[in-house]
Structures are given as C-alpha cells and as structure tokens.
Amino acid sequence: MEIRYSNHPQDVKKYDTEELRHHFLIQSLFVPGELKLVYSHNDRFITGSAVPVKEAIKLEADAKDMGAPFFLARRELGIINIGAKGTVKVDGTAYELDNKDCLYVGLGAEEVLFESADAANPAKFYLNSTPAHKQYPTVKAAQKDANPRHLGSIETSNERTIYQYIHEKGIQSCQLVMGLTQLDPGNMWNTMPCHTHERRMEVYLYFDMPENGVVFHMMGQPTETRHIIMRNQEAVISPSWSIHSGVGTAAYTFIWGMAGENQAFDDMDGVPMTEIR
Numbered sequence: 001m002e003i004r005y006s007n008h009p010q011d012v013k014k015y016d017t018e019e020l021r022h023h024f025l026i027q028s029l030f031v032p033g034e035l036k037l038v039y040s041h042n043d044r045f046i047t048g049s050a051v052p053v054k055e056a057i058k059l060e061a062d063a064k065d066m067g068a069p070f071f072l073a074r075r076e077l078g079i080i081n082i083g084a085k086g087t088v089k090v091d092g093t094a095y096e097l098d099n100k101d102c103l104y105v106g107l108g109a110e111e112v113l114f115e116s117a118d119a120a121n122p123a124k125f126y127l128n129s130t131p132a133h134k135q136y137p138t139v140k141a142a143q144k145d146a147n148p149r150h151l152g153s154i155e156t157s158n159e160r161t162i163y164q165y166i167h168e169k170g171i172q173s174c175q176l177v178m179g180l181t182q183l184d185p186g187n188m189w190n191t192m193p194c195h196t197h198e199r200r201m202e203v204y205l206y207f208d209m210p211e212n213g214v215v216f217h218m219m220g221q222p223t224e225t226r227h228i229i230m231r232n233q234e235a236v237i238s239p240s241w242s243i244h245s246g247v248g249t250a251a252y253t254f255i256w257g258m259a260g261e262n263q264a265f266d267d268m269d270g271v272p273m274t275e276i277r
C-alpha cells in the first residue's frame, strides 16, 4: 500500500508541478487484475480500486500498515462501480453492482471479495475507506436510490447533478460521506464557486472522460491556487484547507468522498468570487 503524508499549506505554496502531482495526484488506480490502495494521512483516508479479471480479488493490506488483523477490523468502506457488472462478496453474501451502484460495508466484515461478471469487460470498483468506531449495516444503493441535487446553469457552464449515496440522510456510516456528480452535456465546471471545509478532507475521482480529455483540477488555499491536470480515472487528494474544483475539456463525472469532524454536506466555507486568486 502506498503511503501519502500530510502537507502544510505554507510548504505547498513552494511546490512545482512535479511535487504537487507527487503529493496529491493518484494515477495508479484501475490496473486489471490488481487491488491498488493509497493511504493518506489526511484523516487516514484510503483511496483504492479493484479490477477483477478472471479471478476474484480479496481486499487486504499489510497488517502492520493497517494496525489491525484484517482490513475492516477498525474501518468502514464505500465502493462505487465505474465499470461493467460485478459482484462484491461480504463474508459470503453476494451484492451485484452495476455501473454507478454503490455498496457500503460496515466495520468488522472479515472477507471482502471482488468479482467481474465478464473478464473481457470487467467491473471497476472504486474504494474509499475511513477509520470507524461502530458497525453500521452493509447496504447497497443504485444511482436511482441516491439523493439527487441539481445545481448550476448552462450560462455558467456548471449545470450538474450531485448524487448523495453515503450521507446523513442516506446510507449511514461513522464518518465516510460519498457520492458522485454528473455534469450535464456541454457543461465543464464543477464546484465553482468553490469552497473549503476545514472540518473534512476530500478526494475526487474523475472518470467517464474521453481519452484525450483533461480536467484542470484547482487546489490550494483560496488566495494561493494551483492546478493539477487530471486524466480519465485519476484521483486527487484535497487537504481540509484546500479548494477542490475543476474545469474539463469535455463533460465528465466525478466521485467525491469525505471524512473528518462531521458529515454535514452543506458545512462548507464558500469562497467569494471576488476573493479567489
């Protein structure tokens, strides 16, 4: 498992492109036949992927890294499938996940196995995991079960729908909050006007992008912004002090996952457009 340490905003001001990408960009996901995990010391948030091909993939990590006998001994897990149909088996119970279906797996599940229905067209399971103190039930939600929130307008090129899956009024969890945002065709901007939330960190995974498309992901303190160029199926870590917003060369979808002091989605500190630099 790859480890990412935390960064002070005063240090990040001095980072060049390479160093910014090294600390915040996650490019190693969705390798066929492999489980990939990146452990961030920002709220001990694990970002990962599993792309089972012929054989099932087991969710596991070094017991020393985890400080626990098995992966979910002290953690909870959110999964969203961004590929073709697959199955997640949790302690022997099978949950079939279609594209954009979500599964929450609670603390204490000992065996989590990922399988694809068709090895030639595999499932692509995206994983977010955070420390947990209590067991909540394992629950599946399809996109139609998520709470939709329509925002933005075509005039500002940010018309989009936020689908909340794991959140205060949806699937219950200890601290993980997770969902996805789909841009309407012809719209390019997400999360602008932008915000920070010192109470929570956040990770974005951009996907459903054309091969030659890019997203300019904005980060940094509101008056010290930087950008990271992102390609399809890449994720980016946003520390609690950083804005997180992007503009693409074509419409795209992204999964957001958060952890920290609260689960209040609307607890954001909006950045006035007159102040951003």
Ligand SMILES: O=C(O)C(=O)C[C@H](O)C(=O)CO
Binding pocket: 160, 162, 180, 181, 190, 191, 192, 197, 202, 244, 256, 265, 268
């Ligand atoms: O499009 C948006 O706006 C979002 O999806 C915002 C994210 O969900 C977010 O940053 C929540 O804090």
Ligand SMILES: [Zn+2]
Binding pocket: 195, 196, 197, 202, 244
């Ligand atoms: Zn946010």
